[in-house]
Amino acid sequence: MQDLTDLYQSVILDHNRRPRNYSVLPSANRVGSGNNPMCGDQITVYVQLDGDRISNVSFQGSGCAISKASASLMTVNLKGKTIAEAEVIYAHLHQMVTTGKVGDDDMSDLAALAGVHQFPARIKCATLGWHAALNAAKGDAQPATTEKPSD
Numbered sequence: 206m207q208d209l210t211d212l213y214q215s216v217i218l219d220h221n222r223r224p225r226n227y228s229v230l231p232s233a234n235r236v237g238s239g240n241n242p243m244c245g246d247q248i249t250v251y252v253q254l255d256g257d258r259i260s261n262v263s264f265q266g267s268g269c270a271i272s273k274a275s276a277s278l279m280t281v282n283l284k285g286k287t288i289a290e291a292e293v294i295y296a297h298l299h300q301m302v303t304t305g306k307v308g309d310d311d312m313s314d315l316a317a318l319a320g321v322h323q324f325p326a327r328i329k330c331a332t333l334g335w336h337a338a339l340n341a342a343k344g345d346a347q348p349a350t351t352e353k354p355s356d
Contacts, residue, residue: 216317220274225281230263237341239266239333246272246330250337257288259342264334271318271327276334278314288342295335302331 230251237250246268253261262283264276283291297308298315305322321331339345 214317216278216314217270217274220277220314221270224264224273224277226263226284227265227277228263229265230261232261233263235341235344237337237339237345239337241268241272241329241333243326243329244269244272246333248272248276248334248337250276250334250341252338252341254288254342259283259286259288259291259338262338264337266334268333269327269330271321272330272333275318275331278318279334279338282313282315283338288339291339291342295332295339298335299332302328 230253232253233251234254235252237252239248239250240246246266248264248266248268250262250264252259262280264280266273266276282294286294294315298318301307301316301319302321305319307316307319318331321327
C-alpha cells in the first residue's frame with residue numbers, strides 16, 4: 206500500500222512542479238475563472254470548443270499543490286471529450302475526492318487525488334479548476350468558485 210501512496214504523491218508533485226497545459230490558449234473560445242477565498246487559490250481555464258467537444262484546454266493561476274496538480278490532470282483528461290463526457294469524469298472525480306473510493310473504471314492518474322478525502326478543506330482545492338472548466342464549456346457566464354455547499 207505504501208508503494209501506491211508513494212506513486213500517487215509522485216503524480217501530484219510532478220503535476221504541481223511541471224503542470225501540463227499551463228498557458229493561455231490563444232484559440233480558446235471560452236474562459237472560466239475560479240477563486241477559493243479560503244486559501245487564495247486562483248485559476249483561469251481556457252477552453253476551445255468544437256461543437257460540444259473540448260478540443261483543447263489549458264489553465265493558468267496560482268495556488269497550492271493540490272489545486273495546480275488537479276487542474277493539470279484535468280486538462281490532460283478533458284482534451285477530446287464532449288461536455289457530457291467531461292461532466293461524467295468530474296462526477297467520478299468528485300465522488301473520489303469526497304469518499305476516497307476509486308471506481309471500477311480506470312481513472313488513470315486522477316486516482317492520485319483520492320487521498321484528498323482525508324483533508325476535507327482540500328476538496329475545494331481539488332475541484333476548483335474543474336468547476337471553472339465546466340462552467341466555461343457550458344457557457345456559464347458566472348465565474349467558478351468553490352463556495353458551493355455541495356463541495
